[in-house]
Amino acid sequence: MFPIRFLQLVPVALAGITLVLSLLAQPALASQPEPPPGYFALQPYKQPAKPTALDKRLLAAMEAHKVVGLSAAVFKDNKLIWSGGYGWADLNTGREVTADTLFRAASISKMITATALMQLYDQGKFDLDDDIGSYLGYPVRNPYYPAANITFRQLLTHTSSITDSGMYNSIVENNPELLQTIDIKDLLVPGGRYYTRATFAGYAPGSQFSYSNFGTGIVGSLVEKISGLPFDTYCARYIFKPLTMDAGFEPANIKNWQNIAVLYRPSANLTSFRPTRDNYNGTKPAPTAITAPLGSALGRSPAGGLRSSSTDLAKFMQAHMNGGVYKRTRILTADTADLMHSMQWFGNSMDGFYKQKGLNFHITDDLVPGRRLLGHSGEAYGLSGDAYYDPESNLGIVFMVNGANLTNANPFYSVENTIAKTLFEAFAPKGKSSAKQIKTKDNAVFVTVNNRKIALGVPAAVMKAGKTQLLFLPAIAAADALATGIEQTGDTVTFTAGQNKATLTAGQPAMAVNGKTTLLPQAPYKQNGQLLVPVRELAAALSINVKIKV
CATH class of the missing domain: 3.30.457.10 (Copper amine oxidase-like, N-terminal domain)
Structure with missing residues (x-):
């Protein structure tokens, strides 16, 4: 949920490909000490019966970066052209990752949340430069710039001046269940129980970029206010069901809940992993007890709480890549899809990770060398994942790992660059692109x-x-x-x-x-x-x- 992309773990030298392949053939980890309490040893990966060259490259990358489990999908034009799963969805039970394993997708969720709001834009419910206070039902102002409106466009480009500082971060870190109960107004309006000026940056709305999970929580709250539906219900009805995705922001409502991957963080020596999220131990998760009023969607995790498989996320990405349509199902008008993908902001933020931004779509040249990609990344609780497409070749990828050595960010983690490059090299059209x-x-x-x-x-x-x-x-x-x-x-x-x-x-x-x-x-x-x-x-x-x- 949080932009903790640059959290540094203990570095580990990457082995060459020859060494990695030799390690795969060895009884790895046999001599490792017992893992600390609460940790599980990373077991050797199971090999496909007839591994392809791509299987071998991905397994080598997993070994080099100490990946627990990997699920990936590749799509071209209107088709899913490849999918695969490797490693472990649950280290305790030995459950394996498949192409249909679901992951808590972290900030990849933000594309879904933005799409939900832009469906309402398609219906003429608001304009991008409208004041959000007119729709929330109370004024929202940066106290340092009280005359300036805060707009929908600013929320979707992380330029609203509403930050993750102040009480929002404190609640998420120390008492996250509170988000299920509080009225978002109490964080945004002076006199509210959780209001603090620290929530707002010292620059004018629209003038600077600051990545904000809270801002995306407000986007989800606006979906509720405008549609009259709980955020997760809206997404299920108007995005997941039309696209035949077994996905959602409420794990209890996911049909294939037993195939949700456990998320892990590694020990210092990268030989064992501690579960952090979605460790259900075979018991179906209970529905989230939301008592906050409609229009306060923070407890439904619009910024990072999506559970989905890579193959289902590929359906959503195909819809965006193809002008709002997946097969014969339209979720956005073509003009609105294009608007979301158009560059709305440029600059340099999060140590160069963000240089160009659409409407909650990341525009990047840094994931795969020589390719401009559109989409979003996610990283939280040990999950790392990417969902991007190349508009030049109409080829896209989705992949998620549920635990790994997340170091060497430049600006993506090395494991992300390695997996993304491997998939594009295997499937991207060869030769120069046309004019x-x-x-x-x-x-x-x-x-x-x-x-x-x-x-x-x-x-x-x-x-x-x-x-x-x-x-x-x-x-x-x-x-x-x-x-x-x-x-x-x-x-x-x-x-x-x-x-x-x-x-x-x-x-x-x-x-x-x-x-x-x-x-x-x-x-x-x-x-x-x-x-x-x-x-x-x-x-x-x-x-x-x-x-x-x-």
């Missing part, structure tokens, strides 16, 4: 890139320079359309693609490209607070193959 097709018109409020719409905060501008037509887009939209990195300081913006770097400044008819000056037919310019840049010239400078139609 990006960019289409728009002068004064248009969106640009289309390979049939994906990107909403524009400032309209596109098409102008002539001699016989050449220039297309200017807001810098954030240009970075989204070209799949580049982006950094901005004042009126200067820098784009990166691979080893190439281009820097442009408002009013300057030249850009610096890899340290050399390149003239521009027209200078970038500011409009309504945004810097507009020439897209064709920027793409050429970064060696990006594009075809622009205006």
Whole structure:
């Protein structure tokens, strides 16, 4: 549930692949000492009867990173093309992980929560820049900036200035059951029993990024207020059932509850593991006793409490990858799905883990080298997982591990990079991708890139320079359309693609490209607070193959 991605455990040197394979053949751990009380030894993995090259690579990665259990799925276009499970769902009973094992998915849940809210947006129930207080039924203000509204868009981009500090963190760490009983108003409004100014950051809403589980809890509470349904009931009715997912935020309602994986944290020497969550010991979990009023969804864990298998999460990800549709079932309009995936914020947060963000969709170049991926990661209580897709190849992956050596974050954990790279190398199409097709018109409020719409905060501008037509887009939209990195300081913006770097400044008819000056037919310019840049010239400078139609 918490953004504890950078919690450092005891480092362990990674073995080479040859050594790992030899270890798999040995009676590993036989000479290990007895595990401490409450811990279970990591037993050797069972081998498939006829292991494939992919099986061997994944098992080697598990051994190297001391993974308890791994479930993974790969999807392409409209199909699940591979799934697999390895290792242990329960070290105590010897229950194995399969492709259908469910995991508490941690912050991967945030995509579900955002989708629930955006389904209501599709119905015209609110606008993204509306004041959330108008829907919660009471004013919500940062006490340091009392005149500024806090909006839906800000909650979905972690820029609301509502943080995990203050009483929210204290309750989660010391008395989490309290979340099932309290009115969220008591955390947000002065005079409330759990209100503190420490809940709010010292910057204006919308001006900075701060990853907030509490903010996503408010999103879930807004789903309740607007729909009139408990958050978990809403998701079951309008997301999980239509997508035929045996998943939910209430473990007691999951049909296959006996196949939920236990989550583990390792001992210091990485040879044994302690259960942390979902250790039901064969007894069906009791329903969560929620007494909080409707509109206070914190006890239903919208920020991290989803249980799902990798194969079922793949259905949800396929719906997003394919414009809101899974097979013949639509859960979002195409425009709303595109809006969720469009870059809404860029910067540098959580030691560089977050550089670009959609509406609770993470946009990253760091999980698999050379690929821009959309989705979300999760990490809590020993769980580590990723659900991302590549819009260029229309290929996506989901995987979750229920315990591992979670170190060497740069910015993803090494185990995540290894598994994700292995899956993409096994299934991604070979060869160069085709040119990006960019289409728009002068004064248009969106640009289309390979049939994906990107909403524009400032309209596109098409102008002539001699016989050449220039297309200017807001810098954030240009970075989204070209799949580049982006950094901005004042009126200067820098784009990166691979080893190439281009820097442009408002009013300057030249850009610096890899340290050399390149003239521009027209200078970038500011409009309504945004810097507009020439897209064709920027793409050429970064060696990006594009075809622009205006």
